[in-house]
Amino acid sequence: MLLKIGIIFALCLTALSSGERVRYDNYRVYKLNASNNEELALLKRMEDTSDSLLFLDGIHRVNRAVKVVVAPHKLHDFLLILDTNKIEYELVEQNLQTALDKDYEQIETRATTSRRWTSYQTLSNTYSWLVSLANSHAANATLIEGGKSYEKRSILGIKISIQNGKKQKPGIFLEAGIHAREWIAPATATYIINELLTSTDEQIKELAENYDWYIFPHANPDGYMYTHSTDRMWRKTRQPYDTCFGADPNRNWNASWNSVGASSNPCSDTFAGSAANSEIEVLSLSNYIDSLKNKIKLYISFHSFSQYLLYPYGNTSALPDNVKDYEQVYNATTKAIGNRYGTVYTGGNIYDAIYPAAGSSVDYAYVNAGIRMAFCFELRPNGAFNGNGMELPAEQIIPTAEETLDGIVAMVNEVKSLGYFD
Structure with a gap:
């Protein structure tokens, strides 16, 4: 009952708008x-x-x-x-505004619980859909809450646990949307939720039946809402810091916090926050992960853009002690991603493959939560895309999600073969 009351409150807050949108005419x-x-x-x-x-x-x-x-x-x-x-x-x-206008036209603004993945959804629609899924798949899906945001929205997720007689199943944790403007990340996460609950494909059914899934499509609900209502290019949370707002929630985790690849300037897009876990979204999610200690065996984070598959560490070029296993999983996953549409992924350890970035969720999962397999997907488009990188047309949601799910099937199978689910 408490969770349902919180959800209703969160949905009401979602409907609020802060006024006119920021414009980028002639930027x-x-x-x-x-x-x-x-x-x-x-x-x-x-x-x-x-x-x-x-x-x-x-x-x-x-x-x-x-x-x-x-x-x-x-x-x-x-x-x-x-x-x-x-x-x-x-x-x-x-003219950046021309591209952003196209983005806003691709938002499904009608209140709906249906899904076709041909448009980007509002936070309210996604939360309503999660509630409807928990009702229609009550035996296998449960609403979960990873905490509240700064603006008191629920960080709402879903646990998928197919009842098949197995008492103890390995857990897989997936979070998306921690960077607000990366719309393709939550869209892909919701597609995967739907496939796990409805697909007749034997490989996907095996994923659903043999693992407990904890999936949060919107790890930064305030920021996502703000990209719809006010500023499409917003990246951070919405907690005020003097004359500026928000911190980068993927620099705020308690993992070598603010040691490299982050800023101490509150106005910067990579502001690490005033301290590790200063953002309530990060603090509550890390507490939720800690509450699942020894249950979660694989951690997955969705971002965009660049078509990278990344693993620890972000704070140093030193490699994980199980780097050979990471490389094996990486090779299987990137190959599988490319099979359907020829999409090319590169990557490796965060520090060398993309840039130094201390305080990430992936490093926290690996270092602090003891999750030995932790990966970040940087989804479409790739770095050569001629645009701002955020503006992925809605017609690419399904292809992106399909190839990503192909990669996850391969990833889970490879992680299993290496014994991490034992």
Whole structure:
């Protein structure tokens, strides 16, 4: 009863809007490439000192593409600095608002509990759908709550446990949407929930029947709501910090917190928070994971974009002691992802494959929660996509989800073969 009351309250809050949306008229998106450490340091200073530049990629490696959104009034100075310092750049989007308008047109705004995965859903619709699933599949699906958000929304999830006579089954934990603007992540998570409960495919039925699944499509509900109501490009939570709002919830976990790849500036998109677990979303989810100690054997996190499969660590280039097993699972998973549509995934350990990033959920799962297999999927599109990277057309939701589920089938089978579910 308490959970249902909380859900109703959360759904009511979801309907609130903070007013007009932020507009990005004539904001341009550039792709930059720093060819040496001096150019890299310059880009880093630009990120830290200008609120008219929104960097969409971490600035940590030379010869790696970095996308940046540039405000119109900043354009002249921005290009002058690049030209003066001979930094390579390419215009990939002339007017960001045009792309964002298309995104907003792909939101299913009608209140509905049906799902076809041909549009992006509101938080309210997804929560209503989860409630309806728990009712229609009462024997196998249970609503779970990973805590409350800063704005008192429920972090609502679902536990799938098929009743087949097995008393103790290995647990698999999946969280998505921790970065608010990465809409494809929760969309993919809900598709997988539906497949686990309804698919007649023998491989998927085996996944559903032999494991307990704990799935949270929206680990950052306030931020997701804010991307719909106010600012499509919002990434963080919504807790205020003086004149700025929010922290990066995937830099806030208690795992080498704020040691590298994060910012102490509250206005930064990678602000690590005032302390480890300062964000109630992270604190409550980590407590929930801790309550499942020894039950969870595989941890999965969905992000976008870049088509990477990543594993620990984010704070150091040192590799996990079971890195050979990680490589084996990685190879099987990326191969399976590519089989259906030819989608190419790369990756490896977070620090080297993408960028240093301390305080991530994957590192927390591996280091603190004792979950020996922990992975992050960076879903479509890839880094070569000409756009801001968030704007994945809704017609790609199903293909993205299908190939991701193919990868998870392979991942689970490989993890099983290595004995981690024993």
